[in-house]
Structures are given as structure tokens and as C-alpha cells.
Amino acid sequence: MITTSGLTKVYQSRGREVTALDGVDLHVREGEVFGVIGQSGAGKSSLIRCVNLLERPTSGTVTVDGVDLTALAGRGRRAGRELREARSRIGMVFQHFNLLSSRTVQANVELPLEILGTPSRERSRKALELLDLVGLADKAKAYPGQLSGGQKQRVGIARALAGDPKVLLSDEATSALDPETTRSILQLLRDLNQRLGLTVLLITHEMDVVKTVCDSAALMKRGRITESGTVAELLATPGSELAEELFPLTGAAGGPDRTVVDVTFHGDAATQPVISQLSRTYNIDISILGAAMDTVGGRQVGRMRIELPGRYEDNVVPVGFLREQGLQVEPVDTAGPDLDTEIAELVKEGAK
Ligand SMILES: Nc1ncnc2c1ncn2[C@@H]1O[C@H](COP(=O)(O)OP(=O)(O)OP(=O)(O)O)[C@@H](O)[C@H]1O
Numbered sequence: 001m002i003t004t005s006g007l008t009k010v011y012q013s014r015g016r017e018v019t020a021l022d023g024v025d026l027h028v029r030e031g032e033v034f035g036v037i038g039q040s041g042a043g044k045s046s047l048i049r050c051v052n053l054l055e056r057p058t059s060g061t062v063t064v065d066g067v068d069l070t071a072l073a074g075r076g077r078r079a080g081r082e083l084r085e086a087r088s089r090i091g092m093v094f095q096h097f098n099l100l101s102s103r104t105v106q107a108n109v110e111l112p113l114e115i116l117g118t119p120s121r122e123r124s125r126k127a128l129e130l131l132d133l134v135g136l137a138d139k140a141k142a143y144p145g146q147l148s149g150g151q152k153q154r155v156g157i158a159r160a161l162a163g164d165p166k167v168l169l170s171d172e173a174t175s176a177l178d179p180e181t182t183r184s185i186l187q188l189l190r191d192l193n194q195r196l197g198l199t200v201l202l203i204t205h206e207m208d209v210v211k212t213v214c215d216s217a218a219l220m221k222r223g224r225i226t227e228s229g230t231v232a233e234l235l236a237t238p239g240s241e242l243a244e245e246l247f248p249l250t251g252a253a254g255g256p257d258r259t260v261v262d263v264t265f266h267g268d269a270a271t272q273p274v275i276s277q278l279s280r281t282y283n284i285d286i287s288i289l290g291a292a293m294d295t296v297g298g299r300q301v302g303r304m305r306i307e308l309p310g311r312y313e314d315n316v317v318p319v320g321f322l323r324e325q326g327l328q329v330e331p332v333d334t335a336g337p338d339l340d341t342e343i344a345e346l347v348k349e350g351a352k
């Protein structure tokens with residue numbers, strides 16, 4: 001639904017060049033909620049602004065719903081109308097709502113339709129329908145100043161939907177809101193995604209947002225995408241930073257001669273009671289040191305840190321059992337330097 005290839009953006013700022021996007025290849029599938037996460041300055045806003053051509057990319061292409069927007073933009077003035085039409089199929093939600101304070105809620109939602117030249121009766125019907133959809137039917141005549149932050153963002157979302165977009169872009173739509181309101185806005189985005197089949201590309205720096213609503217995610221660093229995939233795919237990628245942040249694990253071995261492993265659950269294996277099977281099959285006691293599990297797309301996914309008696313070499317069979325069940329198992333070196341071994345080494349050195 002959204003594809004960028006080799007997207008770069010270089011800003012000229014006081015005679016200096018700032019590379020905000022450095023060859024971004026992004027692919028967002030139809031009907032999914034895709035989250036881009038990254039630190040401040042990573043290039044997230046630049047990416048989303050290039051996707052709807054609010055910002056002209058320096059090079060590379062952007063295709064949305066089969067239309068090459070960069071080619072349209074490149075054709076100069078006459079392409080204006082085509083580009084505007086293609087853009088009306090892309091809704092945008094902003095961090096600070098960007099509502100006009102002198103206009104009523106309804107008139108704010110009607111604004112994009114006015115620009116598109118929709119007749120007044122039709123505009124009004126559409127705006128009221130959208131306000132109902134976002135749960136604000138009774139606020140049509142209110143002014144933005146009379147609304148809470150969450151309500152303002154609902155107006156922002158209704159306005160973004162005015163042109164019947166297939167794609168919704170959201171740049172930090174919840175970062176000005178408190179946690180409770182954030183949850184309700186995310187829930188609304190999820191609902192719209194499901195009810196309208198809307199594809200959502202959202203930018204955030206909060207892992208929780210990704211965990212709550214995203215089917216897929218990408219990590220951005222210094223203008224590049226360093227990881228991307230469905231949440232399950234990320235989990236299945238050894239060493240994935242996103243998986244680690246989405247499902248953080250802590251917990252150290254309870255003593256020497258213990259084996260600590262991280263077990264990643266995704267796919268079918270996640271529904272099987274593998275830990276109790278392991279315990280029964282090999283008659284071993286297993287301690288759960290930590291777990292970070294969640295339901296994504298109706299499936300349990302996540303990671304668990306468990307401790308087995310004996311050293312890693314002694315646990316080849318149980319570890320093999322877990323892997324046979326389709327789980328990913330990675331040994332964790334939680335013990336740090338083993339003092340006894342180090343002292344023994346030093347003594348040996350000294351004896352030479
Ligand atoms: N209009 C501009 N002119 C010059 N430099 C810019 C402009 N917009 C962004 N930049 C620079 O490009 C880089 C990426 O900025 P961008 O706003 O895309 O980051 P971001 O990931 O959205 O950050 P944040 O999380 O703080 O919103 C930064 O170094 C920023 O200073």
C-alpha cells in the first residue's frame with residue numbers, strides 16, 4: 001500500500017546540509033497498522049512528510065496505493081491537480097491537532113471537503129457522520145477551545161478521514177496526551193483500521209504504542225531503517241533491538257551450575273504448554289526468572305527467561321526439546337565473570 005525506495009531527504013540549513021533520510025526502503029502492506037519508532041532526530045517526521053509529499057524528497061520514490069507520487073510531483077505545475085487528488089486519499093493526523101480555533105468542530109472537519117469543492121449539504125452530512133464515527137456527535141457546534149486534548153485529536157482524526165482516505169498517516173498523534181487518553185485514541189485508530197480497512201502508518205517514540213496497536217514495526221536510526229517486520233518476525237530475529245525493547249527481560253541465575261536461557265514464543269508453539277511439558281518429560285525443576293508476553297493478532301507472543309539446573313552443556317537435551325517445539329532458545333550469560341574460575345586462572349599464572 002505504501003512503498004518507498006531509496007528515499008533520501010537532505011535539508012539545506014544555514015549553508016549546511018542535514019541528511020534526514022538516507023535511503024529508506026519501507027513497505028507497508030494494505031490494511032496493516034505499521035509503527036515507525038526511533039529517537040528524536042532519527043528522521044521519523046521527515047519520512048512521514050515525504051510519504052505524502054508535504055516535503056519533497058531529495059531522491060527516491062514514494063508509491064501510495066499504486067500511484068507514484070514522486071513522479072506526479074516531478075511533472076511540475078500541471079501535475080498539481082493529480083497530486084492533490086492522490087493526496088486527498090491520504091489522511092494526516094498531527095501531534096498538536098492543527099485545528100482552526102475560530103471554526104466550529106464541524107467546520108474544521110469540513111475544511112478538506114471545502115478545498116476539494118464538495119457541495120455544502122454533502123460536506124455537512126459527511127462531517128456529522130465522521131464526528132459520530134469518532135464519538136463526538138454532540139460536539140459539532142463546539143469550538144476547539146472547549147475540548148479536551150483527546151477530543152481535539154478525535155476531531156483531527158475525523159478531519160483526516162474526510163476525503164475517504166485509504167491511508168492514514170499519524171505523526172506522534174498521542175504524545176501530547178495522558179496515558180488514559182492515549183489508550184482511547186489508539187483504540188480508535190485500531191477500530192478505524194479494522195472497520196474501514198484503513199492502512200495506518202504511525203510514528204512514535206513510545207514502545208507501548210507499538211505494542212498496543214501495531215501489526216508491524218520498523219526502527220529508525222540516523223535516517224535509516226535498521227530493522228523492520230511483523231512483530232512476530234522481529235521476535236524471531238536473534239538480537240533484534242525492537243524485540244528486546246518490546247519484550248524486555250531481566251533476571252540473573254540463582255547460583256553457579258545453573259543455565260539461563262531466553263525462550264522466544266511466536267507462531268503455533270506459543271499456544272502449547274511447552275514449559276510444563278519440558279519439566280515433566282525430563283523431570284527437572286524450571287524457574288521462570290522473567291517473562292514479557294502479549295497477545296498480538298490473537299496469539300500469545302513474547303519471551304520468557306527460564307533457569308534450568310546444571311550447566312549449559314548438561315542441558316543440551318532439554319534445550320533441543322524446546323527447539324523441536326519450534327521455539328527459539330538463546331543462552332544468556334547472566335553470571336558475569338566467574339570469580340572462582342578467575343582466581344584459579346590467576347593462581348595458575350602465578351605458579352608459572
Ligand atoms: N526543515 C528542516 N530544515 C533543516 N533541518 C531539518 C528540517 N526538518 C528536520 N531537520 C533535521 O532533520 C533531522 C531529522 O528530523 P526529524 O524531524 O525528521 O526527526 P524526528 O525523528 O521526527 O524527531 P522527533 O522525534 O524529535 O520528532 C534532524 O537532524 C532535524 O534537525
Ligand SMILES: [Mg+2]
Binds near residue numbers: 044045046
Ligand atoms: Mg518528529
